Amino acid sequence: MRLVRNRRIKYGWLILTVLLMFVTVRLAWVQLVMKHQRVPGSRHTMVEASLIQRERGIVLDSGRGHFTDRHGQALTGGLTWAAVLFPVTEKELNDSQTQIDRLAKILRTDAKHLKQVWGKQKEPRLWHGKNAAIPLTLTKDQIRQIQELHLPKVKILPYEQRYGNRLSGMQWLGFVSGQRKESLFYQDEPDITGTSGLEKTLDALIRGDGSTIVYYPVNSGNEVIQDLKPMVKAPGNPYYPLRVVTTVDAKIQHGIEQLTENAGMKEGAVVVLDTRNADIVAMVSRPFYNPESIQPEYGAWENRGIKAKAPGSIFKLVTAAAVLEQGLSSPDEVFHCDGEYGKFGLSCWKEGGHGTIGLREGFAESCNVVFAELSERLTASQMQSAAAALGFGQTVGWEAKDFLGLPALRPLDLEQKGTIFSDKANADDAGVRVQTGIGQRDAAVTPLQAANAVVTLLHGGVKTRPRILKQIHYANGQLLKEASPQAERPAKGGISRRTSSILLEWMEDVVQDGTGSTLKDRKWKLAGKSGTAQVTIKGRPRNNQWFIGYGPVEQPRYAIAVLVENRSPNSRNQATDIFGQVADLLASLESGSKSSSAGLSSES
Ligand SMILES: [Zn+2]
Structure with missing residues (x-):
C-alpha cells in the first residue's frame, strides 16, 4: 500500500513539476517575447497597452507634414503655449478663491466665468477664453504668473497651432479637420484629414508617422495622479514629418x-x-x-x-x-x-x-x-x-x-x-x-x-x-x-x-x-x-x-x-x-x- 501511495505521490509531483515548468516557460515567453508583439487588433504592444490603460495623453504634434514658402520660411506648425485645466471639485474651487481671481485676470476673463467653465469639466481641457474657437496663446509673462500661483490643477503645455490664429488669404493652403489635438482623453491616434487646398490634395503624402504625445498617469476615476511625472512619446523616424516647399513667396x-x-x-x-x-x-x-x-x-x-x-x-x-x-x-x-x-x-x-x-x-x-x-x-x-x-x-x-x-x-x-x-x-x-x-x-x-x-x-x-x-x-x-x-x-x-x-x-x-x-x-x-x-x-x-x-x-x-x-x-x-x-x-x-x-x- 505504502509503495503504491509513494508512487502516486511521485507521479503527482512529476505532473505538478511539468505543469509548473510549463507555466514558467509560458510566463517567460510572455515576459520576454510577447510583450513586444502587438496586441491583435491594436497598434500597441502588450507593455504599451498595459501602460495606456492607466494613462491619458494629449497630442502636441500630429506628425503631419509641414509647408514652407519658396525660401523655406514656415507656413505651418508654430508651437504656442496654452493652459490646461484639470477637473476640480467645488470645494477646491471655493478654497482657493483669491488664486482663482488672479488666474481669471491672467486668462483674460472674470472669476465667475472661469469657475463656471472649470467646475463643469469632467476631463482636462485647454483654456480657450470666451467664444474663442482655439486655445488662448499664453505670453511668457502669463506663464510665469500662472506658475507663481502654484495651482496643482493648472498645467502649461506646448500646443501646435498649425496655421497661427490669424485671418489668411492663403486659401490654396486649405485646412485640416478631424479630431482636434486638444481632445485630451483618447485611446487612438487622432484622425486628422486635409479637407481643403494643399492639405487635401497632398493629404496621402503628408500624413505623418505618428504623433508626439504627452501621457499623464491617471487613476481608475480618470483623475490625474499628481505626483507621477508625465511622459512624452515621439516617433523616432528621421524622415518624417515631410516638408513641402511651395513656390509662394x-x-x-x-x-x-x-x-x-x-x-x-x-x-x-x-x-x-x-x-x-x-x-x-x-x-x-x-x-x-x-x-x-x-x-x-x-x-x-x-x-x-x-x-x-x-x-x-x-x-x-x-x-x-x-x-x-x-x-x-x-x-x-x-x-x-x-x-x-x-x-x-x-x-x-x-x-x-x-x-x-x-x-x-x-x-x-x-x-x-x-x-x-x-x-x-x-x-x-x-x-x-x-x-x-x-x-x-x-x-x-x-x-x-x-x-x-x-x-x-x-x-x-x-x-x-x-x-x-x-x-x-x-x-x-x-x-x-x-x-x-x-x-x-x-x-x-x-x-x-x-x-x-x-x-x-x-x-x-x-x-x-x-x-x-x-x-x-x-x-x-x-x-x-x-x-x-x-x-x-x-x-x-x-x-x-x-x-x-x-x-x-x-x-x-x-x-x-x-x-x-x-x-x-x-x-x-x-x-x-x-x-x-x-x-x-x-x-x-x-x-x-x-x-x-x-x-x-x-x-x-x-x-x-x-x-x-x-x-x-x-x-x-x-x-x-x-x-x-x-x-x-x-x-x-x-x-x-x-x-x-x-x-x-x-x-x-
Ligand atoms: Zn467705342
Whole structure:
C-alpha cells in the first residue's frame, strides 16, 4: 500500500513539476517575447497597452507634414503655449478663491466665468477664453504668473497651432479637420484629414508617422495622479514629418494680403506669377478665412484665385488673338464707333462713342463696337481655339500622373475650367459670338488663367502650367521629389510669336494712353488690360472689375491678375488701383533684394 501511495505521490509531483515548468516557460515567453508583439487588433504592444490603460495623453504634434514658402520660411506648425485645466471639485474651487481671481485676470476673463467653465469639466481641457474657437496663446509673462500661483490643477503645455490664429488669404493652403489635438482623453491616434487646398490634395503624402504625445498617469476615476511625472512619446523616424516647399513667396503673399485689406477690397483675388516659369508667387483670396476655425457655410475658405468669373473686356485679348491668327483684321484697320452697336442692343462704354478708331487704339480704349464687329467675323470654333491656346476653358494648374505612388496629383484643389460657350448648339449665333467676344454672356475665366495667359504671351505662345508645389523634402532635409515646371508649345492651334508680341505691345498702349493710364506713374513701367463685367448678384446688377498685365515692361518679372467682385455699377475700377499697388510692392521688394545682394557681394 505504502509503495503504491509513494508512487502516486511521485507521479503527482512529476505532473505538478511539468505543469509548473510549463507555466514558467509560458510566463517567460510572455515576459520576454510577447510583450513586444502587438496586441491583435491594436497598434500597441502588450507593455504599451498595459501602460495606456492607466494613462491619458494629449497630442502636441500630429506628425503631419509641414509647408514652407519658396525660401523655406514656415507656413505651418508654430508651437504656442496654452493652459490646461484639470477637473476640480467645488470645494477646491471655493478654497482657493483669491488664486482663482488672479488666474481669471491672467486668462483674460472674470472669476465667475472661469469657475463656471472649470467646475463643469469632467476631463482636462485647454483654456480657450470666451467664444474663442482655439486655445488662448499664453505670453511668457502669463506663464510665469500662472506658475507663481502654484495651482496643482493648472498645467502649461506646448500646443501646435498649425496655421497661427490669424485671418489668411492663403486659401490654396486649405485646412485640416478631424479630431482636434486638444481632445485630451483618447485611446487612438487622432484622425486628422486635409479637407481643403494643399492639405487635401497632398493629404496621402503628408500624413505623418505618428504623433508626439504627452501621457499623464491617471487613476481608475480618470483623475490625474499628481505626483507621477508625465511622459512624452515621439516617433523616432528621421524622415518624417515631410516638408513641402511651395513656390509662394511669403513676404509677397502677406504684403498683398495687407494691401488688399488696406484698400478695403471685399471680394475677389490677386494672383502673381513668376514670368520665367509661371510659378505662383502669391495667390490672395478675399474674404479671408481663419484655418484654425472654419465656418463652412460662410464660404471664405474658397480660393477665388481658381474660381471662374465673367471676364468682361480682359477677354478681348482672346478675340484679338483669334482675329490676328486668322488674318481677319490688321493692327491699322479703321472702325467707327458711335456708341451703339444696334443689331444686338449692345453699346460701347463710352457715351457718344469713340468716333473713328483704329484696331490698336480700339484695344487700348477697350471699344466694344470694334470688338463686336471683330467677333462677327470669327466662327465660334475660331474663338474657342484662341481661348484654348491661351489656357482658357481648361484647368491650367501644374499636374502629374504617377507622383510618389499617387495615380494623379493636382495640387490646386477645386480649380475650375471656366467656360467659353456653355451651349455649343447656339455658339455660332452672331449675337452669342458678339457678347462672348467682349467677355460677357457665358464666358468665365479664373484669375489664375488670366495671369497665366499673360505668361503664355510673354513666352511667345508657349503654354505654361503654374506650379504651387515645388519640392517635397524628408525631415532631415534630403530631397524626396521635385515637381518640375511644365511648359509646351501646342503642336497646332497655338498663338504665334508675332501675335503674342503684338498683343503685349497693345497692353503697353493700355497703360500709356488707354483705360489703364492711371498706372503710368508707378515705380515700374507697366502693361495690361482692364475689364468690367456686368453680373447679377442676388437679383441686383453688379460689376466684376479686372486688371491683368505684367511688369516691368523692359524686362518682365511678374504677371499679375486682379479681380474685384461684386462692385456697384459705375464705380471706379478698384482692380486697376490694386494692380498698381501690387506692382509697386513687387518693385520695392525687388530693389530691396537687389541692394541687399549687392551689399553681400561687396563684402565678399
Ligand atoms: Zn467705342
